[in-house]
Every structure is written in structure tokens, then in C-alpha cells.
Amino acid sequence: MPRRRASHSMESVITEAVAILDEAGSAALTFRALAGRLGGGVASIYWYVDNKEELLDRATDHVIGDVLGDIARREATEDPIEDLRTSAVMLFDAVTARPWLASYLLRNTDLQPNALRLYEHLGQQVMRLDLPPRETFHALSAVIGYVIGTAADLGQQPPAEVLEGQTTREEYLGRYAERWRESDPQDYPFLHYVVEEFDGHQDADQFSAGLDLVLAGLRLQADR
Amino acid sequence: MPRRRASHSMESVITEAVAILDEAGSAALTFRALAGRLGGGVASIYWYVDNKEELLDRATDHVIGDVLGDIARREATEDPIEDLRTSAVMLFDAVTARPWLASYLLRNTDLQPNALRLYEHLGQQVMRLDLPPRETFHALSAVIGYVIGTAADLGQQPPAEVLEGQTTREEYLGRYAERWRESDPQDYPFLHYVVEEFDGHQDADQFSAGLDLVLAGLRLQADR
DNA sequence: CTATCGTATCGAACGTCGTTCGGTAGTCGA
DNA sequence: TCGACTACCGAACGACGTTCGATACGATAG
Numbered sequence: 001m002p003r004r005r006a007s008h009s010m011e012s013v014i015t016e017a018v019a020i021l022d023e024a025g026s027a028a029l030t031f032r033a034l035a036g037r038l039g040g041g042v043a044s045i046y047w048y049v050d051n052k053e054e055l056l057d058r059a060t061d062h063v064i065g066d067v068l069g070d071i072a073r074r075e076a077t078e079d080p081i082e083d084l085r086t087s088a089v090m091l092f093d094a095v096t097a098r099p100w101l102a103s104y105l106l107r108n109t110d111l112q113p114n115a116l117r118l119y120e121h122l123g124q125q126v127m128r129l130d131l132p133p134r135e136t137f138h139a140l141s142a143v144i145g146y147v148i149g150t151a152a153d154l155g156q157q158p159p160a161e162v163l164e165g166q167t168t169r170e171e172y173l174g175r176y177a178e179r180w181r182e183s184d185p186q187d188y189p190f191l192h193y194v195v196e197e198f199d200g201h202q203d204a205d206q207f208s209a210g211l212d213l214v215l216a217g218l219r220l221q222a223d224r
Numbered sequence: 225m226p227r228r229r230a231s232h233s234m235e236s237v238i239t240e241a242v243a244i245l246d247e248a249g250s251a252a253l254t255f256r257a258l259a260g261r262l263g264g265g266v267a268s269i270y271w272y273v274d275n276k277e278e279l280l281d282r283a284t285d286h287v288i289g290d291v292l293g294d295i296a297r298r299e300a301t302e303d304p305i306e307d308l309r310t311s312a313v314m315l316f317d318a319v320t321a322r323p324w325l326a327s328y329l330l331r332n333t334d335l336q337p338n339a340l341r342l343y344e345h346l347g348q349q350v351m352r353l354d355l356p357p358r359e360t361f362h363a364l365s366a367v368i369g370y371v372i373g374t375a376a377d378l379g380q381q382p383p384a385e386v387l388e389g390q391t392t393r394e395e396y397l398g399r400y401a402e403r404w405r406e407s408d409p410q411d412y413p414f415l416h417y418v419v420e421e422f423d424g425h426q427d428a429d430q431f432s433a434g435l436d437l438v439l440a441g442l443r444l445q446a447d448r
Numbered sequence: 449c450t451a452t453c454g455t456a457t458c459g460a461a462c463g464t465c466g467t468t469c470g471g472t473a474g475t476c477g478a
Numbered sequence: 479t480c481g482a483c484t485a486c487c488g489a490a491c492g493a494c495g496t497t498c499g500a501t502a503c504g505a506t507a508g
Contacts, residue, residue, distance in 0.1 A: 005485080007485080031466065046467075047484090120414050124413065134418075137430075138429075145377055148373050149377070152330055153372065153373070156331060190348050190350075191347070198361060206361075209362035210370075213363065213442055215441070217442075231503095254495085256495095264457070265459070267497080268457050270497085271456060271457075275496075
């Protein structure tokens with residue numbers, strides 16, 4: 001009795017693609033790996049997606065849909081900036097949990113409707129500040145630029161050793177800090193001034209402090 | 225008479241790699257293309273770099289060296305934040321002029337000493353605000369996160385049509401704006417509120433306005 | 449001038465990737 | 479029972495990063 005042909009669906013294709021990205025990072029997502037996971041042939045995937053770019057766009061938008069759901073579910077407070085802050089932190093957390101997200105999220109394409117909805121949602125919170133269109137547009141651009149940019153930066157994959165559990169993040173950071181300490185204090189006064197902060201810092205704290213800076217600037221503008 | 229063997233150097237390898245990246249984008253930088261340009265064989269390049277990652281790191285650091293030179297050459301004013309602003313704008317301009325820079329700059333590695341020097345240079349300007357180490361560290365992280373993140377976002381390669389000169393950036397932006405206008409104003413009030421600002425906007429203005437927000441927040445903190 | 453040796457170069461091959469093509473199994477209405 | 483349409487897939491293609499062993503070159507020593 002011959003083996004039955006496999007049967008896929010857009011849903012399963014995207015779900016499994018996301019699973020691979022989450023488990024093994026963006027380099028591991030190949031059509032062959034995905035086909036293997038789906039128990040089918042490589043070419044079958046091309047019935048659902050035109051190319052890898054579209055696969056990544058759909059995978060990205062799929063998880064952004066979830067993030068948007070979480071964000072939108074939260075009730076609004078009376079302070080728009082506080083709401084914006086909450087949303088920004090949630091977005092940041094989602095991106096650092098999935099380092100592969102950042103790079104593809106930067107590509108605003110037609111194939112990412114949920115990204116557009118998220119943009120709209122954040123924009124509505126900025127609108128409540130009653131700034132003119134120009135300032136409103138710029139304010140949201142600044143916040144999103146900061147969030148995505150910082151997440152992309154901080155969310156980079158640490159070297160393989162950390163991933164494989166041979167080294168902790170703290171040791172990795174500590175070795176970097178050590179190199180800072182060994183540099184010439186004459187040439188690198190700043191590195192020495194902040195090295196103790198750098199060593200053992202938490203990415204989330206760093207992000208949060210910077211976000212406060214952006215939002216403080218925004219509040220200043222809104223109150224003017 | 226047999227053709228002579230080609231003769232390379234680290235300098236020429238990196239210079240030509242940067243030339244390819246500038247002329248045709250990061251997808252065009254292959255070992256074969258680079259070898260062809262150098263008039264030699266593919267394997268020769270491996271005598272200078274261990275792998276493609278190192279090639280990209282060296283290329284990135286090479287141009288960051290130039291950027292750092294330009295930035296450091298400017299004289300300091302009496303206002304640290306104004307100096308920081310000037311440096312940030314110069315860095316932003318450099319990255320948007322070379323969209324491929326952003327992605328590789330995010331990867332803080334040992335092989336990018338100039339990136340570390342740039343970090344130090346910007347840090348020294350923040351130090352002049354006399355904030356404690358923790359706040360100083362966070363402030364620089366925020367500024368850099370914003371600059372690189374926004375540059376990476378805005379500096380994305382537009383679709384092929386624009387690159388090939390078949391469409392102008394304005395038309396491309398306009399078509400996007402058109403889609404915003406066609407969306408339901410009930411569901412997308414924000415898009416409609418800012419669409420006129422979006423249509424025909426200049427990336428540099430958008431960046432500059434957002435940077436002002438961040439720096440206003442920083443100034444607020446410094447004056448406290 | 450010749451022999452030697454480390455340096456630098458290169459042709460050819462390997463395995464993997466995204467993508468394409470032609471064909472075929474499965475399903476369903478007529 | 480029969481086509482026709484949908485969904486699937488094996489096999490191949492060209493391009494990529496990378497490796498290996500061979501070899502040309504330039505400097506040095508005899």
C-alpha cells in the first residue's frame with residue numbers, strides 16, 4: 001500500500017516556518033527544512049508562497065498579529081504617553097524574544113497588513129496628544145525607530161557559545177567589559193566611565209531608560 | 225607568453241568589496257564578483273579573510289573609519305548636545321548613503337575597532353553633560369539605537385523599480401499614500417490624519433525631528 | 449646563477465541553497 | 479466513467495560560500 005501524499009495548508013506552512021525560526025534562528029529556515037517538517041516535498045511550498053521573501057513576510061506578519069492582539073487587548077489609561085510606553089515595551093519584548101523579527105519588520109510591505117494595523121494602533125495613541133499632523137507623524141516615527149532599532153541591536157544572536165549553553169550571557173558580557181577595562185583610559189575615558197554599568201546590565205533596563213528619554217521629549221512637546 | 229598572476233592586498237580587497245556594495249547593494253557582493261573585479265581567482269580572497277562575515281566586518285569598519293574621521297574633524301562647540309546632534313546627523317547621512325551599512329554595524333564585534341572608537345567619541349560628548357555613569361550609558365545607548373534603527377528603517381532599498389530609475393521616489397511614496405487614503409477612515413483614523421505629511425516627506429526631516437525629541441529628553445535630564 | 453623556501457595565487461570540486469519544470473495523485477461535478 | 483482542476487512532488491539547474499591541493503612567484507642563501 002503506497003504512502004498517501006502529504007496535505008498542507010497556508011496555516012500549517014506559516015506556523016511551521018515560525019517554529020523553525022523560533023527554535024533555530026533565521027539561518028535554519030530553508031525550504032528543505034520546512035518541507036521535511038511538513039512531511040512533504042520542497043516544491044509544494046511554492047504553491048503557497050512565491051518565494052522566500054514572501055514566506056518571511058507572512059511569517060513575520062503572523063506573529064505581529066499576535067503581538068498586536070496582546071497590545072490591543074490592554075485597556076487604555078487616561079495618559080496617552082503611558083499607553084504608548086506600555087505598547088512600546090510589549091513590542092520590544094516580542095522582538096527580543098524573536099531576534100529574527102526585527103530585520104523583517106523593517107521591511108514595510110503590502111504583505112504585512114498586521115504591521116500596518118500595529119502602526120495605526122500606536123499612531124492613535126500619539127494622536128491623543130493633539131499635536132498637528134506633522135508633529136504626530138514625526139513622533140510616531142521616532143518611537144518606532146527607537147523601539148525597532150534598539151531591539152534589532154540588543155536582540156542580536158550572541159555568539160554560538162552562548163546559544164549552546166557553554167557560556168552564560170554574564171560571562172560573555174564580562175569578557176567584553178574586561179577588554180574595555182584593558183583599554184587605555186587616556187584614549188577611552190568614556191568606556192572606563194561606564195564599564196561598570198555595561199558589565200552585567202540588563203537589556204530591558206537599557207531599553208526602558210532610553211524609551212523614557214524619547215517619551216520625555218515627546219511629553220515636553222505635547223505640553224507646549 | 226603566459227599571463228601573469230594577479231597580485232592583491234588587504235587594502236584592495238576591502239576597497240573593491242566596498243565599491244561593489246556601494247554600486248549594487250549587499251546581494252551583489254559575492255566572492256566570485258569580488259574576484260572578478262580584482263582580476264584573480266575566488267580562492268585568493270580567502271588568504272585575506274577567513275569567511276564572508278569577516279569580509280563584511282572589515283568592509284563596514286573601513287567606511288566607519290572614514291565617517292569617524294569626518295565626525296572627529298569637526299570642532300566642538302560649547303553645547304555638548306549640539307555636538308552630539310551634529311555627530312548623529314553625520315552618522316545618519318553616512319548610513320542612508322550606504323544602506324548596507326546599517327545591518328552590519330549592529331553587529332558589535334572585535335573586528336570593528338573603528339566602530340568602537342566612534343562609540344567612544346559619541347560617549348565623550350555625552351559625558352560632558354555630567355550625568356552619573358548609569359544615565360550616561362543609557363543616554364548614549366538611546367541615541368545610537370535611534371540613529372542606527374531609524375537609518376536601517378529609512379535606508380532600506382526601495383523596490384527594484386526605483387533603483388532602475390523607472391519610478392521616482394515621489395511616485396513610489398505617492399502610491400503608498402494613495403493606499404492609505406483608500407483605507408477606511410473609521411478603522412484607520414491615524415493614517416488619514418498624517419497621510420499628507422507622509423506623502424512627499426523627506427527622510428532626513430523625519431529623522432531630524434525624531435532626533436530632536438530624543439535630545440530634548442536628554443537635555444531635560446541633564447538640566448535636572 | 450641556481451637551489452630553496454615561505455608567501456600568495458588559483459582551478460576545480462563539494463555541498464547547500466532558492467527556484468523551476470514537467471508530471472502525477474487526489475478530488476469532484478457532470 | 480470521465481475529464482478538469484487542484485494540490486503535490488522528484489529531479490534538475492545555476493549560484494553561492496567554502497575547501498583542497500597544486501603551483502607560480504619573490505626573496506634569500508649557497
